Amino acid sequence: xxxxxxxxxxxxxxxxxxxxxxxxxxxxxxxxxxxxxxxxxxxxxxxxxxxxxxxxxxxxxxxxxxxxxxxxxxxxxxxxxxxxxxxxxxxxxxxxxxxxxxxxxxxxxxxxxxxxxxxxxxxxxxxxxxxxxxxxxxxxx
Amino acid sequence: xxxxxxxxxxxxxxxxxxxxxxxxxxxxxxxxxxxxxxxxxxxxxxxxxxxxxxxxxxxxxxxxxxxxxxxxxxxxxxxxxxxxxxxxxxxxxxxxxxxxxxxxxxxxxxxxxxxxxxxxxxxxxxxxxxxxxxxxxxxxx
DNA sequence: ATGATACTTGACTATTTTAGTCAGGTTTAT
DNA sequence: ATAAACCTGACTAAAATAGTCAAGTATCAT
Ligand code: FES
Ligand code: FES
Numbered sequence: 510x511x512x513x514x515x516x517x518x519x520x521x522x523x524x525x526x527x528x529x530x531x532x533x534x535x536x537x538x539x540x541x542x543x544x545x546x547x548x549x550x551x552x553x554x555x556x557x558x559x560x561x562x563x564x565x566x567x568x569x570x571x572x573x574x575x576x577x578x579x580x581x582x583x584x585x586x587x588x589x590x591x592x593x594x595x596x597x598x599x600x601x602x603x604x605x606x607x608x609x610x611x612x613x614x615x616x617x618x619x620x621x622x623x624x625x626x627x628x629x630x631x632x633x634x635x636x637x638x639x640x641x642x643x644x645x646x647x648x649x650x
Numbered sequence: 651x652x653x654x655x656x657x658x659x660x661x662x663x664x665x666x667x668x669x670x671x672x673x674x675x676x677x678x679x680x681x682x683x684x685x686x687x688x689x690x691x692x693x694x695x696x697x698x699x700x701x702x703x704x705x706x707x708x709x710x711x712x713x714x715x716x717x718x719x720x721x722x723x724x725x726x727x728x729x730x731x732x733x734x735x736x737x738x739x740x741x742x743x744x745x746x747x748x749x750x751x752x753x754x755x756x757x758x759x760x761x762x763x764x765x766x767x768x769x770x771x772x773x774x775x776x777x778x779x780x781x782x783x784x785x786x787x788x789x790x791x
Numbered sequence: 792a793t794g795a796t797a798c799t800t801g802a803c804t805a806t807t808t809t810a811g812t813c814a815g816g817t818t819t820a821t
Numbered sequence: 822a823t824a825a826a827c828c829t830g831a832c833t834a835a836a837a838t839a840g841t842c843a844a845g846t847a848t849c850a851t
Contacts (some may be wrong), residue, residue, distance in 0.1 A: 510653050510730075510770070511738040514839060517759065518749055524758045536797060544757070546749050550840055556799070569848025570796045585762075589651075597652035608659055608687050617665045617685070617786050618658065621726075625773060629651070632769045636762065645758050655810060677826060691811055697828070710819025711825045 516594030527580045534573030561591035580639040598622035657735030668721045668783045675714030702732035721780040739763035
């Protein structure tokens with residue numbers, strides 16, 4: 510049960526962006542350097558974030574990305590959703606996967622997995638980008 | 651962020667075991683048939699559960715496995731721990747992993763990952779095997 | 792105008808992890 | 822004795838991850 514780099518990078522990059530985008534757009538190159546994330550990979554990630562309207566792009570020299578919503582309105586859920594970092598506790602989408610009784614009956618632990626999934630998603634629904642930036646600034650003072 | 655089959659199987663198998671072990675040891679073959687899990691894979695899993703003293707083995711004909719503790723005392727944490735289903739929200743064990751600033755400083759989202767990890771582990775610490783069996787029986791009545 | 796900066800897109804690939812399989816044992820009730 | 826069942830370690834196919842690479846297009850500063 511682990512968080513992938515894609516999800517972690519997306520959050521790191523957005524925290525970085527939220528801290529610096531007040532005046533000018535922030536270039537991925539800067540984020541790449543500050544956060545130590547591959548530029549090419551960041552481009553993939555931001556392409557997704559843009560499609561889900563979490564960020565806006567500004568092309569050309571001095572261009573970069575800007576948040577498309579208030580940091581308070583961007584929840585962790587939105588970020589993870591945009592980059593396909595889904596929480597999956599079950600594996601029974603395709604019919605007759607091993608260990609999954611299919612769609613008609615549920616396996617003996619099924620309720621548990623549903624609860625767990627909800628428990629984790631609750632966390633993601635609560636936290637906003639604003640919370641993260643604040644939390645991070647506090648720690649640095 | 652997903653749960654692996656190994657973790658899911660371990661829980662399913664133990665729920666099955668907890669429901670049937672009152673009289674005789676339960677053979678992996680039976681669990682395999684009832685839960686639709688590969689016998690060979692179950693053997694790997696139970697080998698780990700035995701090493702962590704969650705189950706006890708009875709060899710020979712009519713043998714099988716029995717719980718080694720009260721169902722109430724077996725927490726989800728113990729099960730996942732035994733089969734190496736760890737919750738990992740960070741990736742910064744080896745020094746200078748990309749995106750991880752190493753051991754000295756923490757990345758901008760680090761507190762969040764720690765919180766998330768705790769949040770998930772809290773869930774695992776609460777739930778006991780007894781809870782699962784009860785929950786499952788209720789649903790079947 | 793023109794170069795540099797930076798976004799855009801899609802395909803490609805190496806590595807790691809997962810989810811098993813397989814082969815060959817050992818123990819013990821009957 | 823023999824079959825049921827545990828036990829062990831090695832092996833492997835498939836999937837997911839974490840990128841890289843190549844070839845653009847748009848815009849600004851000068
Ligand atoms: S996880 Fe698939 S049936 Fe329960
Ligand atoms: S996740 Fe590695 S430094 Fe924060």
